[in-house]
Amino acid sequence: MTERTEREAAIGAAADRLVTAADRQEPCAPVRDVLGTVDIDGAYQVQRRLTALRLTGGAVVSGRKIGLTSPAVQQQLGVDQPDFGVLFADMDVTAYPEVPMSRLLQPKAEAEIAFVLAADLDGDDISPADVRAAVACAAPAxxxxxxxxxxxxxxxxxTVADNASSGLYVLGETRLPLDAFEPRAATMRMFLDGVLVSEGSGAACLGDPLTALLWLARTARAYGEPLRAGQVVLSGALGPMVGVSPGETVVAEISALGTVSATFSEKDAS
Incomplete structure (x- = not known):
């Protein structure tokens, strides 16, 4: 078996393992035993295979998520770069009275700034000014x-192969244009059943959530899948993530953006 054939087999094996885990709702062993720990492009190939399967099944892409924006998490995983995953429309549970725990395996909550795009980001040399101009508004998430x-x-x-450890997302009601809100200056407090469990700021997200968005815009275009108008981008955690259990309520306060909250259903809820 050639090296290329071995790599293709590893990518297929990793994709199959993750698909089975999702279908059975049973966590699986890490896929690094077949992918290794350095082939990030191979991991994105796994992610693209899983995305293609979802699209074939009728799923609709609603945007992207950025992960590993915290220096502490990067150090923990031994990496020096963020990653990204795909958001699908059915991941948006904003309108749900409760977050359906039946769709989750090992959930953790993160408070983030979401950007809604008003324009495509598909240029040859995307600049910080291009990114700022493309943002229609920001929302708490x-x-x-x-x-x-x-x-x-x-x-x-x-994590890259597993669609950047994606699950679901909730958007708050507030929508502010960037001339009324500076993401880098945002402060965040997150509460679990009324107890403060996480604090942070916009600066904790690659120094500025708009810097994270710039990285994503350039990277997504390099992979041939540029960001499009109307998409939602979750720009990365503003503070530590926190595990959640059935029946608990999470509330995040993000300075001028106000609050966003979610109550988690009992496990057997649909």
Whole structure:
């Protein structure tokens, strides 16, 4: 078997393992045993295979999510770059009375700034000014991250292959244009059942959530899948993520953007 054939087999094996875990709602072993820990492009190939399967099944892309924006998390995983995943329309549970725990395996909540795009980001040399001009508005968001990998035992290749450990997301009601809100200056407090469990700021997200968006715009275009008008981008955690359990309520306060909240259903709720 040639090296290329071995790599293709590894990518297929990793994709199959993650699909099975999602279908059975049972966490699986890490996929780094077949992908290794350095082949990030191979991990994105796994992610693209899983995305193609979802699209074939009728799913609709609603945007992207950026992960690994915190220096502390990057150091923990031994990486020096963020990653990204795909958001699908059915991940948006903003209108749900409760977040359906039946769709999650090992959920954790993160408070983030979401950007809604008014224009495509598909130029040859995307600049910070291009990114700022493309943002229609910012909104407070809760990302409910999840992992198909048992015990969150992940490296960079595990999480990239697993669609950047994506789960669901909730958007708050406030929408502010960037001339009324500076993401880098945002402060965040997140509460679990009324207890403060996470604090942070816009500066904790690659120094500025708009810097994270710039990185994503350039990277997505390099992979041939540029960001499009109307898409939502979850720009990365403003503070530590927190595990959540059935029946708990998470509320995040993000300075001028106000609050966003989510109550998690009992596990057997649909």
């Amino acid at each position: 809760l990302e409910i991250v999840d992992s198909r990998i048992a015990g969150w035992d992940i490296t960079i290749t595990d």
